Amino acid sequence: MxxxxxxxxxxxxxxxxxxxxxxxxxxxxxxxxxxxxxxxxxxxxxxxxxxxxxxxxxxxxxxxxxxxxxxxxxxxxxxxxxxxxxxxxxxxxxxxxxxxxxxxxxxxxxxxxxxxxxxxxxxxxxxxxxxxxxxxxxxxxxxxxxxxxxxxxxxxxxxxxxxxxxxxxxxxxxxxxxxxxxxxxxxxxxxxxxxxxxxxxxxxxxxxxxxxxxxxxxxxxxxxxxxxxxxxxxxxxxxxxxxxxGRKAVPPAHPRSRYEASAPGRAPEPGPAPAAVPSRRTPPRQSPLVRRLAKDLLPPVLTRTARRWL
Ligand SMILES: C[S@@+](CC[C@H](N)C(=O)[O-])C[C@H]1O[C@@H](n2cnc3c(N)ncnc32)[C@H](O)[C@@H]1O
Structure with a gap:
């Protein structure tokens, strides 16, 4: 626990x-x-x-x-x-x-x-x-x-x-x-x-x-x-x-805070805190432009999911 x-x-x-x-x-x-x-x-x-x-x-x-x-x-x-x-x-x-x-x-x-x-x-x-x-x-x-x-x-x-x-x-x-x-x-x-x-x-x-x-x-x-x-x-x-x-460096996935879900404007996540996510994968290859467009064009809930996926 x-x-x-x-x-x-x-x-x-x-x-x-x-x-x-x-x-x-x-x-x-x-x-x-x-x-x-x-x-x-x-x-x-x-x-x-x-x-x-x-x-x-x-x-x-x-x-x-x-x-x-x-x-x-x-x-x-x-x-x-x-x-x-x-x-x-x-x-x-x-x-x-x-x-x-x-x-x-x-x-x-x-x-x-x-x-x-x-x-x-x-x-x-x-x-x-x-x-x-x-x-x-x-x-x-x-x-x-x-x-x-x-x-x-x-x-x-x-x-x-x-x-x-x-x-x-x-x-x-x-x-x-x-x-x-x-x-x-x-x-x-x-x-x-x-x-x-x-x-x-x-x-x-x-x-x-x-x-x-x-x-x-x-x-x-x-x-x-x-x-x-x-x-x-x-x-x-x-x-x-x-x-x-690396002025344009796209950082890799970060470990996730167990408080991430309770940040203002975010839906609370039920159940135990998420385990820290080790970033063992290769950094995302998607261009910063794709990420920015996703952020600008998608609704906030979708953007968060998309950002995580990207
Ligand atoms: C530049 S900061 C570390 C930054 C951290 N690695 C980061 O990425 O955010 C330097 C740290 O070294 C510690 N420090 C300074 N002199 C030290 C010493 N002689 N022995 C142990 N720690 C020391 C300070 O307390 C400070 O927290």
Whole structure:
């Protein structure tokens, strides 16, 4: 049976998201397509098991998405300081500037709107992870915690220790002006010829600590069939690197909020809350124009059904 969602008076007052788009965070359509592709590919591979790990969850936007790919017997660990103090002044300053209103309760309320079970939550600095997660156990690692050089350097090393053979590791904000420390730490590992880049988007670098070739080749085939993603290949540090831009990217299906049916203007859905829908399928190929026409021309109830189908 689905457990009641409201755990305490504090969480009872939190607004509940009816769609993933309503969860505040930094997780854009092009990256959603790539997360979907890498994780679905692993899920389709009988030998592709392993745990999932996210460093830096904030209010859960990317964690909710990743949680949709968790398979029976696997563990999803999420590490964030949430409302705990950081251990050094620079990190404390970063937390105050960027995430002052963040609480673990808000993350949990959001996550439980989409999934019945919470992930394993480590509320601490990411440096503790090698003591909490089994070495070489994670098939997918998303690094999106502190943006300060010393922390990211540790996170890069942690991703290496915890990555299972063939794992995909993703680094957020690896090139932005406001976080040179991330760039230095991540590209440093690439330059040392240890971390192998598969592709980059505007916000994230996708890489592996193992042989990149099989993944890179399959990715190139996938990208060739996507009309909503531009890609090009450039030689960097002695290896091909795929650049991707996705200004017109059509995001894949999102996990569904159990509150979706109770959003204003929607008919309430009787019975138990809908299970989170993992997005294991290839993103829709229908053009944005078809989607827009359907939205403009069909009555609202039909449009919702059509949108889901599309
Ligand atoms: C950019 S946000 C994560 C965004 C999230 N992945 C998303 O897609 O919406 C960074 C998160 O890292 C956390 N954080 C910052 N420094 C940290 C540290 N040293 N250890 C653990 N978490 C940290 C912050 O609390 C914040 O929630």
């Amino acid at each position: 689905t457990e009641p969602l409201v755990q305490s008076e504090e969480s009872a007052n939190l607004p509940v998201p009816t769609r993933l788009d309503e969860v505040k965070g930094w997780f854009w359509p092009a990256d959603q397509i790539l997360f979907d592709w890498f994780l679905s590919r692993q899920n389709a591979d009988p030998a592709g098991g392993g745990d999932l790990l996210e460093l830096g969850a904030y209010l859960g936007k990317s964690a909710i998405f990743v949680g949709g790919y968790l398979k029976e017997g696997e563990e999803f660990t999420v590490c964030d300081l949430f409302d705990s103090p950081a251990e050094d002044d620079s990190n404390d300053g970063e937390m105050q500037r960027s995430y002052a209103t963040l609480t673990r309760r808000a993350f949990e309320a959001n996550y439980r709107a989409f999934h019945e079970e919470l992930p394993t939550v480590v509320q601490a600095v990411t440096a503790v992870l090698p003591d909490r997660v089994r070495p070489a156990s994670c098939r997918f690692v998303h690094v999106d915690a502190s943006h300060l050089y010393a922390h990211v350097r540790t996170d890069v090393e942690t991703s290496r220790l915890l990555a299972a053979p063939g794992a995909v590791v993703v680094f957020d904000d690896f090139r932005a002006e406001h976080c040179p420390g991330v760039a230095a730490a991540v590209w440093g590992a690439v330059d040392a010829r240890r971390l192998h880049v598969l592709c980059i988007t505007q916000h994230k670098m996708y890489a592996t600590w193992d042989d990149p070739e099989p993944l890179r080749t399959e990715l190139a085939v996938f990208l060739a069939g996507r009309e909503d993603l531009w890609h090009g290949v450039e030689e960097v540090a002695g290896a091909p690197l795929i650049r991707i831009t």
